[in-house]
Amino acid sequence: MKQILTIEKVLNNNVVIAHHDTFKEVVLIGKGIGFDRKKGDDISFDKADKTFLLKDEKEKEQYVNLLPHIEENLITFIQELLLYIEEQMDKDLNEHIHVALTDHLAFAISRAKKDMQFSNPFLYEIEALYPKEYQVAKGVVKKVEERMELVFPEGEIGFIALHIHSAVTDKSLRDINRYNLLITKLVGIIEDNLSIQLEKDDVDYHRLIQHLHRAIDRAHKGNPIEKESKLEELLKKEYPVCYNLAWKLIKVMQNQLNKPVDEAEVLYLTIHLQRLINKS
Known part of the structure; x- marks a missing residue:
């Protein structure tokens, strides 16, 4: 069933403000959505139109304030990029990406x-x-470089990836950056304690990073993992250095997150750390 809205204001060819029965005033973003439209016109909103809806009061205000500073053809292009992201990720994007990514890319x-x-x-x-x-x-970077005829530094891929992750998981960029800083701190502690330099393109380094990330995520959500008492005794005896370092990392996580971290995480961290030692 199509939702019929009434246009309150046409901001440009691709953005209009309309009245929505549930959300009151909303911002509709879509290619050509405002073309040849005026106040009082009816407009239908459905997914087939490839239209995005901004209903959050703060996001809406930020987006409307952002528009005058950005060329209209760039807004159309960013709209295409957001559709590309949504198709590639196969998930709906949180509306905050419209403000965040439009601002960032501009x-x-x-x-x-x-x-x-x-x-x-x-x-x-x-x-x-x-x-x-x-x-x-x-x-996204490849499309921007081709369309705008410029070269982005490689670091841009990372920043855009964070925006995409934030939009598909509903996590704020603040939380994501906080977790990344914590992971960097934990990696520093590992390197100092084991006197090794971790190879960042190594598969075991990737596994460690992903495990730390999942451990932080589990602590944040309060999801425990199953405890293995026999394995704990074995690891404690066989790999005391890594076992003690794993405990140290858990304590740092608890302090930084201000949440309890499941003790069973120690076992898996010990195994990851021992793997790194064996390699070095």
Whole structure:
């Protein structure tokens, strides 16, 4: 069944403000959605129109304030990119990505035109944690570079991947960055305690990063994992250095997250750490 809305204001060819029975005032974003329309016109909203709906008061206000600073053809292009992301991820995107990614890409394009370079210290971690988002972000960067005839620094892939992850998981970028900083801190503690330099493109490094991420996620959601008492005794005896370091990492996680971390995580961390030692 089609939802019929009434246009309150046409902001440009691709963005209109309309009245919605449930959400009151909403922002509709879609290619050509505002073309040849005026206040009081009826407009239908359904998925077939490939139209995005901004209903959150704060997101709506930020997006409307952002529009005058961005060329209209760029807004159309970003709309295409968001549809590409949604298709590739095969998930609905949280509406906050419209503000966040529009703002980020407009600024990134402006930076690239001025040849301002920067690095992303979390690039390897982001690729290890969110491989699908990373590949989709690569596709986004390629499309931007071809359309805008410019070159993005590699670090942009990581930043865009974070925006995509945030939009498909409903996590805020603040939380995601907080977890990434914690993982970087834990990796630093591991390197210091074991006196090793971890190879960031190594498969065991990727496994460790993903395990730390899942452990943080489980702590955040309060999901315990099954405890193996016999395995614990064995690991404690065979690998005391890694076992004690695993406990240290758990304590750091608990302090940073301000949440209890399941003790059974120690076992799996010990195995990951021992694997790294064996390699080095």
